[in-house]
Amino acid sequence: MKKLKKPFMLAVAVILMMATVLVGCSGNNGNESEPTPTKEPQEDKTSGNGDKKEDPAGDKWVLGEKPFKFSAYAHYPNDFPDWETTPFGKWLKEEKQVEVDVVKAGGQHVAKLATMMSTGELPDLIWTDRFHPEMDRLREAGKLVAFDEYLDKYPNLKEWMGDDLNMLRHEDGKLYQFPNWYTSQPNGSAGYVVNKKIYEELGKPPLQTTDDLYAYLKAVKEEYGDSIVPFEPDRAQDANGLGVLYTAFGEDKEALYSYLNRSILSVPKGDKLTSILDDPIFREAQKYISKLYREKLISQEAFNQTRDQVEEKVMAGRVAVYAAANPTQYASTAHYEMIKDDPDSGYFMIKPIHKPGLDQDKIKAGTYTSFGWNAAYITTAAEDPEALFAFLDFMTSPEGMNVQFFGPEGLYWDGFDENGLPNFTENYDQEEVSKFDPENSQIMLVGNTAYINPAKYKYMKTLPFDEQDWTTKYMQTITLPSQANVTEFVGLDPAPDSDEGIIKTSVDEIFLEYYTNSATASSDEEVDKILDKGSQALKDAGYDKLLEWRSAKWQENLKTLSGNE
Structure with missing residues (x-):
């Protein structure tokens, strides 16, 4: 962690005085909402076997080539759990050499963030609301990393999100937040x-x-x-x-x-x-x-x-x-x-x-935005911000999404079809697969709704309605048509x-x-x-x-x- 300069410490004095004021999320604390089926994935995301096509942007940071550790803090009433206690977190540690040092607030998240900002001890990554006012303070103090130079090199966010990504830019025209459950189609379960x-x-x-x-x-x-x-x-x-x-x-x-x-x-x-x-x-x-x-x-x-x-x-x-x-x-x-x-x-x-x-x-009955509900911010405390952005990009890639929802490749899914969707194996067990989502949900920092929902429904639509996964079938038939796009109202805090x-x-x-x-x-x-x-x-x-x-x-x-x- 890196310390902040004195001028910024003075700037956050107001936050310390407001440390007892809770920040609400309108019923969605980031880990409560589940993505819904949207569009078919574009064919140019992966090759037929799921490998990324050659990228002209030069050498990339590749997850798993060497150990990678970062600290993460969830600015919500509920802390992140220890990542290795979740199926995806355990897989990341064992297969990709990724470890996450969770910074916890113990229910005092407003006071915790105020303290970190006043002392200058910032985590590498902060997960909170889009356009969170305190994140704008950090940006103005030069303590957030802009993502613009990484967008073409690690393209999942740019390619799957589309032009609405510009709505997430701050006043200086740069992008500092990686949205969770971004999509270009309706989603939600209200x-x-x-x-x-x-x-x-x-x-x-x-x-x-x-x-x-x-x-x-x-x-x-x-x-x-x-x-x-x-x-x-x-x-x-x-x-x-x-x-x-x-x-x-x-x-x-x-x-x-x-x-x-x-x-x-x-x-x-x-x-x-x-x-x-x-x-x-x-x-x-x-x-x-x-x-x-x-x-x-x-x-x-x-x-x-x-x-x-x-x-x-x-x-x-x-x-x-x-x-x-x-x-x-x-x-x-x-x-x-x-x-x-x-x-x-x-x-x-x-x-x-x-x-x-x-x-x-x-x-x-409900609403959604093109960028879901919350966002991940990388601070200048991160020793390798490009690696951290690449990690977020991996989480929203076809492989990252499939591991989070269907488990490690080889058991319930193996490779990709011509549309980049997972090939499900004869071992597919609906009851077992349905456990991955809720067990991993609390560490789903970022998610690609536009990809994972067609992937989820690929298997479900082969079954009679009564045998389909409860959440998937009702989101497909009931909630999806009754959610309104409110992207126009973001950033009004x-x-x-x-x-x-x-x-x-x-x-x-x-x-x-x-x-x-x-x-x-x-x-x-x-x-x-x-x-x-x-x-x-x-x-x-x-x-x-x-x-x-x-x-x-x-x-x-x-x-x-x-x-x-």
Whole structure:
């Protein structure tokens, strides 16, 4: 690790004072979301046997030719596990001579990063949100490595991502972040999961509209009492499942899950981003949600529960309907565990719920961006930044992706077909293969959605629907068509010590207070009163100035995406 100079130490004093402020990820802490099928891989990525075509860029750093060790820090509430405890991490150490020294924060990630920045002891690699404000501080201090000179030499990111990669460039025009789960096609798993046994016992009633859902949740409550949670919204303070329910009240981009994200927290109207609390669609959704809550049809601990508590309920089959930004994470595992004891139990997914009169096919239960959810940054502490970039490039290569999802080459897959997809062997064991993804998920620093999803589905589509992998089949048939592209809204977080950044801190706290109070209100009239009061509180905190700043950044994004920079 290298030390920072004194001027930079002074610059991060603000961070130390804010060390107790947690940084939210809107329900996606990097290791929660799973990629979905996208496009067929391009034929020029690999030769027929999976070998890379000759590269004209000169000598490359090749993974495995010599030992390579680097330090990595995850700037999230959950630390990286020790890499060698995962199948991919173990394979990297044994087969590629790669060791990762994990820097842990023990749940104090904001304070940990502030300390590392103030003392100058930086890890080689930091994994956190795209355009994280603290990463911009490091960039301005000259402590991040630009990737531009490596893009042609190690081309997976450039070739698979496409022109949207330019959206990740910083103000100086350079690229400092390697995106996770980049793609050029829809992806995501936000939506609704239904308990199969309960649904069948209640006669398989329609579950399409908000009226249908209300009637069904009431039936669950009457039949099962407190033993079953009618509607489980995951962590409501992250607007998780309640955010999915909000989308039922607007078509296309009228109501998107991401509008509740702290990095957007607004609704587009024309060429401006406007107040979320004043939006009629948001208010209508809050009235519906508060009705469910006061009739005890929604988990009463929704705004206080942990992810572990959510997982326990889903795994035990104690929920009738479960909605979240990534419900497949728990529901898939729970499904397979439940059907071991009772083949008629388990979970299935349904198309997005919609308000009567709206077009169900225009409801977008979730969102995605071309660059996934988070990014890897290389600091100047790295002794060999090119080697570290090459390592990230390998992780998103066909070989790297296949090892992470299907295990080492030779057992379940062997070589590549003419499209660069893996050739699966006669030893392919769906149950065993399905373990690699969740066991490796916490160290998936970077991922290539555009490649791995067609690879995953290559085997699945040869099977009858009921025999396909639970997650893959529902993402193919249910969630993929109902995810909206919100790439245009990235990078809307101001620097923490800017006027807008200081305003944002207050706005986030105020919004959560009034969002919680309105969702748990005792009547529709009280919802409006609470939101009116909250709207004024936001204005008093400078919300209009933040909206003006975000609107300008949004318009810049639209110009970049259209090629009219």
